[in-house]
Amino acid sequence: MTDGVAERSRPRDRILETAQDMFHKHGIKGVGVDAITEAAGTNKMTLYRHFESKDDLVIECLRATAAKASRIWDEFEARHPGDKLAQLHAWVQKASELLSADSRGCDMANAAVELTETDHPARRVIKELKEAQREKLVALCRDAGIGQAELLADTLSLLLEGARVSMQSVGAEGPSAQFVRMAESLIASFRAR
Amino acid sequence: MTDGVAERSRPRDRILETAQDMFHKHGIKGVGVDAITEAAGTNKMTLYRHFESKDDLVIECLRATAAKASRIWDEFEARHPGDKLAQLHAWVQKASELLSADSRGCDMANAAVELTETDHPARRVIKELKEAQREKLVALCRDAGIGQAELLADTLSLLLEGARVSMQSVGAEGPSAQFVRMAESLIASFRAR
């Protein structure tokens, strides 16, 4: 009920959406499949008809999350067509907005923290998706005309990742509050080189 | 057996040390009290005679971890007495060494990710300890003669936190590989202001 997302769509979609939301809020090990199916307005058997296992469901959720993030990047291109530097600033702005709106951080990073078994099937998916996101940010920095594009992209990545996890430890008033300021002055200093 | 740390000391100490190690490696929800006591060469009843609950044990482990970190800071002062700038560089160096030696990141941050209940007793302890660490780093930056000490300290914090979580998602060859370079050029640019 608390997490109910029971609009009338097909069970598989409802399960996927509900699971994403609940994994995000309560963690992967903090949510059982029974709770997911109940919140999705269906039942366990239907879940297991559409997903091989809970691990499989987790992986599909991560892919869905990454797809959502990808759509945000499309927005940048749509809003500032061809202007890569403006898109980079939009990335900073959007990251900051998401930080303010939600304090549970990045699903992929959180999953990596929770799923400690080195051979867990989700781990290679996490790595894949994170590497793809890194490539995107590096490309954006390079196309924005920045010399040391990889270094800037990696620094921005660490800052954002750090801000998201810091929020979960000390809250929004901690170091993460200065994210935009840090990111912008970083971009400025890279552009000046 | 795998995690056995069964030197002959008092059971409480063995439990605490073993639990720290196992929580760190496998996560909090990934380890049961039975496994801890077995690895510590004792039994469940003894654990519950020394700790009120698993949550209580978790809190004691976090405090022990913070105490260990505190001892590292004492090393900085011992090795570079009075020279705060040298201590700041030592901090960067040490952080990098710990990143290379261990890929499971910060126990407190990991615990914050795992323990999602907002009223979990460990959460206020995590916040306390993290805030104390922040104070220390701010003071170090200030005493090293840096103008915007808070901003530098917070930026370094986010970079390190990000590096630790990034290692868990994409491994040591990802963005975290550039941590020292990022931190040092950051310090240099703050000193130049």
Added chain:
DNA sequence: CTAGGGTGTTACCGGTCTGTAACTTTCAGA
């Protein structure tokens, strides 16, 4: 109207989890 696939329901399996009760063993200090 009918066949059949998608869905819902109920019950269950074997395992794991935190936490406790009751009892026995060990061992150091008086």
Added chain:
DNA sequence: TCTGAAAGTTACAGACCGGTAACACCCTAG
């Protein structure tokens, strides 16, 4: 040597977990 506290042992309670079996239902495509 005796005593008393700390530690070990065994068994268990009660809950929850992921996953499956068997069966009833509904609803749409032909």
